[in-house]
Amino acid sequence: MNKxxxxxxxxxxxxxxxxxxxxxxxxxxxRGGPKAPAGASDENMLEGRNAVTEALRSGxxxxxIYFAQGAIGTLGHLVAQARKQGITAQEIDRRKLDAMSITxxxxxxxxxxxxxxxxxxxDMLALARERGEDPLLVLCDGITDPHNLGAIIRTAEVxxxxxxxxxxxxxxxxxxxxxxxxxxxLEYLPVAKVNNLPxxxxxxxxxxxxxxxxxxxxDRTLYEADWKGPxxxxxxxxxEGISALVKKECDYVVRIPQKGRISSLNASNAxxxxxxxxxxxxxxxxxxxx
Numbered sequence: 001m002n003k004x005x006x007x008x009x010x011x012x013x014x015x016x017x018x019x020x021x022x023x024x025x026x027x028x029x030x031r032g033g034p035k036a037p038a039g040a041s042d043e044n045m046l047e048g049r050n051a052v053t054e055a056l057r058s059g060x061x062x063x064x065i066y067f068a069q070g071a072i073g074t075l076g077h078l079v080a081q082a083r084k085q086g087i088t089a090q091e092i093d094r095r096k097l098d099a100m101s102i103t104x105x106x107x108x109x110x111x112x113x114x115x116x117x118x119x120x121x122x123d124m125l126a127l128a129r130e131r132g133e134d135p136l137l138v139l140c141d142g143i144t145d146p147h148n149l150g151a152i153i154r155t156a157e158v159x160x161x162x163x164x165x166x167x168x169x170x171x172x173x174x175x176x177x178x179x180x181x182x183x184x185x186l187e188y189l190p191v192a193k194v195n196n197l198p199x200x201x202x203x204x205x206x207x208x209x210x211x212x213x214x215x216x217x218x219d220r221t222l223y224e225a226d227w228k229g230p231x232x233x234x235x236x237x238x239x240e241g242i243s244a245l246v247k248k249e250c251d252y253v254v255r256i257p258q259k260g261r262i263s264s265l266n267a268s269n270a271x272x273x274x275x276x277x278x279x280x281x282x283x284x285x286x287x288x289x290x
Contacts (some may be wrong), residue, residue: 001211047103052078061114062087063173068094068108075109075145081283082111083242086168086195115179119190121200124163125207134230135209136161136278141197141246142237143267146172150181151268152235157185159275161171165192165200204232211250213242214270216263218255225254227278235271238264 046055046062055062056078065082067075069091082089097106128135138156143149149172153164172178173193179186194200201211209230214222234250236242247253256265256273264272 023242028044037170041209044250045089045102045108046113047074047101047106049078049107049109052109052111055111055113056081056085061117063114063175064099064112065089065241066092066100066110066112068097071108072092078109081243088169099188109163112173112175114174115176116174116191117187118174118193119163121192121194123190123201123238124165124192128230129163131162133162134228134282135159135207135232136230136275136282137163137165137204137209137232138271138275139165139197139200139211139232139234139246140171140267141167141234141242142170142240143235144170144172144237145267146175146178147181148266148268150178150183150185152271153178153189155190155268155272155275157182157189159272159279161189163190163192165194165197167197168193168272183216197243197246198249201232201234201246205251210252212274213247213250213253213262214256214274215241215247215253216255216258218253220252220254221257221279222274223257225252225277227281231278233271233274233278237266238267 046052052065062082062085065079065087067079067089071094072079072091079089094108097108097110098104100110124137125135136159138152138161140149140152143152143166149164149166156164166172171193174186174191188232202266204211207230211232211234212222212225212227213234214236234242234246236246242250254274256270258264264270
C-alpha cells in the first residue's frame with residue numbers, strides 16, 4: 001500500500017487524529033423545512049421586497065437572489081445586504097422574473113431558498129466522532145447540475161459518508177431538483193457551502209484527513225490508494241474536472257480504470273465508485289480487527 005504523507009497530527013500511525021470514539025452507527029437526521037427553489041411551489045421561493053427583507057433579517061437559508069434589470073435604485077439596499085451575507089444576487093430581465101413568479105407580484109425581486117439548512121464542516125467531523133468512525137467526506141468542485149449533486153449526496157449517505165462540501169460559487173445548490181435526486185438523503189447527511197475549497201482542504205489536512213482528487217490522469221488507480229483512514233474525495237465537473245488550484249492542494253490524484261471508448265464517467269457515478277472502494281477497504285479492516 002502506498003505510503004501516506006507524514007506530518008499530520010494524531011495517534012493512529014498514519015499521522016491522523018484518533019477519530020474513533022463512542023457513538024451509534026446512525027446519526028440523527030439533519031432536518032430542515034421543505035423549502036425548494038425555482039418554481040416548484042409557493043414554499044420554494046420568496047417573492048417581493050417585504051418577504052426578502054424579512055428573510056435576510058432572520059438569517060434564513062437563501063441560495064440566490066434575482067432582481068430585475070433597472071431596479072437597483074429601489075432594491076439596491078436588499079442587494080447590498082444579500083451580498084454582505086455572502087448570497088449571490090443576480091440582475092436579470094424582468095420577463096424572466098415574470099416567468100419564474102408564482103404569485104405574479106414579485107416586485108422585481110425573488111429569493112431562492114435551500115431545501116434544508118446548510119451545515120458546517122465541524123458538524124461533519126462531529127458526526128464522524130459520534131459514530132466512532134474515521135471521517136469520509138466528499139468535496140464537489142464545479143458540480144453545477146443539481147441532479148448530479150443530488151445523486152452524489154444520495155450515494156454518500158447510503159455509503160455512510162459524513163458530509164458533502166460544495167463551494168459558494170460555481171456549484172449547484174440544495175434546490176428542489178437536487179433534493180428530489182437526493183431521495184431523502186438531505187434529511188440525514190450534512191451539506192456545507194463554503195467560500196473557498198482550498199482553504200477548507202487546508203483545514204481538513206490539519207485534522208489529519210487525506211485528500212484524494214479524482215482525475216483520469218491520476219498517478220495511481222483508486223484500488224492502489226489507502227482509504228481506511230480519514231479521507232475526503234474531491235470530484236470535479238465532467239467538462240472541466242477539478243480546478244488546478246484545488247488539485248494542487250490534494251494529497252493524491254487517483255484515477256478510475258477505463259476499458260471502454262468514451263472519455264469519462266458521469267460525476268455522480270465516479271463518486272459512487274470511489275465511495276464504495278472506501279467502504280470495501282474499511283469493511284475489510286473491520287473484519288481483520290475482529
